[in-house]
Structures are given as C-alpha cells and as structure tokens.
Amino acid sequence: MYKVFVKELPLILTNELSDIANSKYFLLNNGSVREAIEALAKKKLGQAYIYHPNHEEILKKFCKTIPKEIAAGGVVTNSEGKVLFIYRNDKWDLPKGKLDKGETIEECAVREVMEETGVQKLKIENFLKTTYHIFKRNGKYKLKEVHWFAMKTSYNGELVGQEDEGIQKVKWKGPKKIKKALENSYTNIKSLFGE
Incomplete structure (x- = not known):
C-alpha cells in the first residue's frame, strides 16, 4: 500500500480488496x-483508492x-537536540529537493539541506521513510517521491533561507515549538514525527 x-x-494505492470495501x-x-x-x-x-492486484506493479503503473x-x-x-525547519508557502516544512542527474539519494539530501538552509557539517544517521504527494507544474500533475533521512550537525552558524526557492525563514525548534509548527505543516511532514 x-x-x-x-x-x-x-x-x-492498494492491492488489498479489504481496503476498498466501503470506499470510492x-x-x-x-x-x-x-x-x-x-x-x-x-x-x-x-x-x-486505486486498486491493482499486484503490489509490485502498482507504483510502476x-x-x-x-x-x-x-x-x-x-x-x-x-x-x-533541536530540529531544523523551513517556512515557505505559509507552512512549516523540512528542507528537501529534487535529485540531480548522477548523484545518489544521500548526496541529494545533504546538498538540498545545505542549499535551502545554509547548514553545513551534515552527517546522515539513517534512512527514515519515503513519502509521496501529487503536485501540479505547468498544468501537469507529477508524483513527488521524497526519501527522508535523519541527520546530525554541529553547525551553529547563520541560517540562510534559499530565496529563489521561496524560503522565508529557517529556524531550529525544540519539542514545544516543533509541536506548534506541525499544526501548520503537511501530513507527510507530520508523519516523520509520528503524528
């Protein structure tokens, strides 16, 4: 699923008929x-729901x-122990971006965080999860598949939001402020914090 x-x-997207029993x-x-x-x-x-009997094929198709x-x-x-957030499109989000040709998913994650926030000295700890959402560009729908990683940094320099990506703020947030930020965030971002 x-x-x-x-x-x-x-x-x-499911191959389980039980998922779609009483749904459209x-x-x-x-x-x-x-x-x-x-x-x-x-x-x-x-x-x-979109149903297809073969789980292996459903995303490909x-x-x-x-x-x-x-x-x-x-x-x-x-x-x-504070977490890095960005603010754009009137929502709190996490730094992420598109994979460039020839780079690994991990290289992309580190590069995008650096570009969008100015944070250096990033070290990937582990893979978290993959999220999916649909967006529209030039009148056409696209599926964005985002691979998320837990990262650590000892960086304590200036935070600089990438203006050409529409990032208005970059902030470190502790537990209370994270909870508040997630009230004005995306479902996929909330899922990374177990909400």
Whole structure:
C-alpha cells in the first residue's frame, strides 16, 4: 500500500480488496487516475483508492500515468537536540529537493539541506521513510517521491533561507515549538514525527 497525498487528502494505492470495501475506488488507468486526483484536488472526496492486484506493479503503473520526480531531504538535529525547519508557502516544512542527474539519494539530501538552509557539517544517521504527494507544474500533475533521512550537525552558524526557492525563514525548534509548527505543516511532514 502507498499513501499519496493530493492537497493533504489521501489517494491510496492498494492491492488489498479489504481496503476498498466501503470506499470510492478507481481503476489503475490514465482516465481513472486523473479523475481520482481531480476529485481529491477539488475536495469532492475525502479519500480515494486505486486498486491493482499486484503490489509490485502498482507504483510502476501509476507512474506511467503520473510522472515521478525523485527528491530527498532531512530531519536535521543540532547538538542541542533541536530540529531544523523551513517556512515557505505559509507552512512549516523540512528542507528537501529534487535529485540531480548522477548523484545518489544521500548526496541529494545533504546538498538540498545545505542549499535551502545554509547548514553545513551534515552527517546522515539513517534512512527514515519515503513519502509521496501529487503536485501540479505547468498544468501537469507529477508524483513527488521524497526519501527522508535523519541527520546530525554541529553547525551553529547563520541560517540562510534559499530565496529563489521561496524560503522565508529557517529556524531550529525544540519539542514545544516543533509541536506548534506541525499544526501548520503537511501530513507527510507530520508523519516523520509520528503524528
């Protein structure tokens, strides 16, 4: 099962018939996939399911309809145990970005955190999870697959938000401020903190 968010509403790709028993589900074809995304984007449905019997094939086939963009990012903790957040598009988010040709997912995650926040001396501790969401660019839907890593840093220099990426603020946040930030964040970001 894959949970793909469309405007914060779940589009669930599943091979389990029990998942879709009493729900609106769509077949895995071009027209149906777009219909499901539009229904969620316009908030006509609270959630939607796409069914395909083969779990191994479901994401691959979905990506034939909605092209995939691979990205990576980090949940960065400093020596005080605070977590690095960015603020853009009126939401608190975590630094992440698109994979460049020829780089590994890990290299992408470190580069994007550095570019978006100015933080140096990053060390990947472990892989956290992969999240999925649909976005629209130039009138076309795309699936963003984001690979998240837990990172540590001893950096205590200036935080600089990447202006051309629309980042207005970069902040270190402790437990209370993290909880507050997550109230104005994305479902995928909340999931990284177990919410």
